[in-house]
Amino acid sequence: MTLPRQRGLTEQTADAAIDTACRMLRLRLRLRLRLRLRLPSIRNEFADIADRAVKDQMTYRGFLAELLMAECDDRARRRSERRIKAAGFPREKSLRTFDFGANPNLDPATIHTLASCEWIKKGQPLCLIGDSGTGKSHMLIALGAEAVMKGYRVRYTLATKLVNELVEAADEKQLNKTIARYGRVDLLCIDELGYMELDRHGAELLFQVLTEREEKNSVAIASNESFGGWTKTFTDPRLCAAIVDRLTFNGTITETGTDSYRLSSTRARAEQPAKAG
Template sequence: MITKDKKELTEKIIEFTKTLHLPAFRKCFESEAKEALSKDLSFEEYLYCLLEKECDMRYDNMLKKRVRMAEFPYKKYLEELIVEDLPEDARKKLKLLKTLDFVKEGQNVILAGNPGTGKTHIAIGLGIKACLEGYKVWFTTVPLFITMLKEARSQKTLRNFENRFLKYDLVILDELGYISFDKEGAELLFTNLSLRAGRKSTIITTNLSFERWDEVFQDPIMTAAMTDRLTHKSYMVNMNGNSYRLKETVKWMEENNL
């Protein structure tokens, strides 16, 4: 028989919730008890409400963790896009990309065009949306990715790195074409993107047209093979247009009377 007074019981409940890692339960059990009394809820209904809040909090925390683990350089959401300022091809295809069917089907997305037109914003926006829908996502730049591959090879951990790379539902590789790389880097990039081809989705942003990819890979045969594998059943988005970033800056200056 429980003989503890209410204060002591409350303290023990809090201790138990800490031990069992039930933060929502700890936060809400008293307020939910008062509400249950006022609404004449059964004990089962009271317990259901508490457990529902705990599950909701854990799910929200899991989604936040997915976004954090994706390593986005900053957060950009699709809802923040001014669609009418995007290049025409992006406006046409954005609605379809938002469904994330390409992730489900393991298809790639290539966002190619001149700087400042919204490529990275769209890529990050799609990545965050994918995280919130339960997909495992990773963001990096192409130069950094190649550096990581080289380091993994030199440390003899390349196989482990590649296994982790394959497990992502969506990988976003930003800035292909801004910096050229040597033969080793080109081969490592080719190998790892080939591993994902047809199996998992990759979004690539680039300022170069496909005709100029050999400037980066410096090997016509590898360039042709890479282009073929990346573009097979992929969504190609022409991002050539006026600078979206410049329009955002002008708008911000106008709003702040600068």
């Protein structure tokens, strides 16, 4: 949470800001045996804020509010950075950098509604279905990043990597612990589901993760196969049907289409020099 910043705070606004900042900076004494109060932003920015307070003729309340808000803002930024790192995104993607004009199958209004993260709050699933190059992974990572910025715990993984981790955990008798770890995050993003066939054991382990999260925490997947083609990945028809049910019940299904916007963009760039000549 970032506190609102403005110059010339009224005494009442300053009091409210100070109260909010102090609540945000309050240490959780019940969880800590040693009390250590670190305020790096106050330490680093104190002089600049003090000089600005003199220049702007701030009241004592206004100066204190500015000082505490600087610490809160910096803590919020560092917390987001830690969550982004913990999410394990393979690259940086955002909704801002996605070219909706190149893929008319994706409705900007729908995507920005998803970016509000209400579906995560409700523990609902999201399925992004479409061919390679249509923006599935971009959307998956970008929506995951939006969730991180709103304070949700997110984890990104490839489907095959997740299954391999579960198989290794089962061999090492750590399966319950691993499933519980994946069950705790608010949003689990599974990319490239449907690219490779999974044996029955691997599919069953993946099903356990989905069952652990069902109607509690959200799962978002990206797949290049329509649900009818998932029998290539999950060869047991009953298990396949159960997995589809877990990933679609009360969820959102967004089809990204069949035309690669990456290929279209490459062709457009290649044609530009030819037209210029």
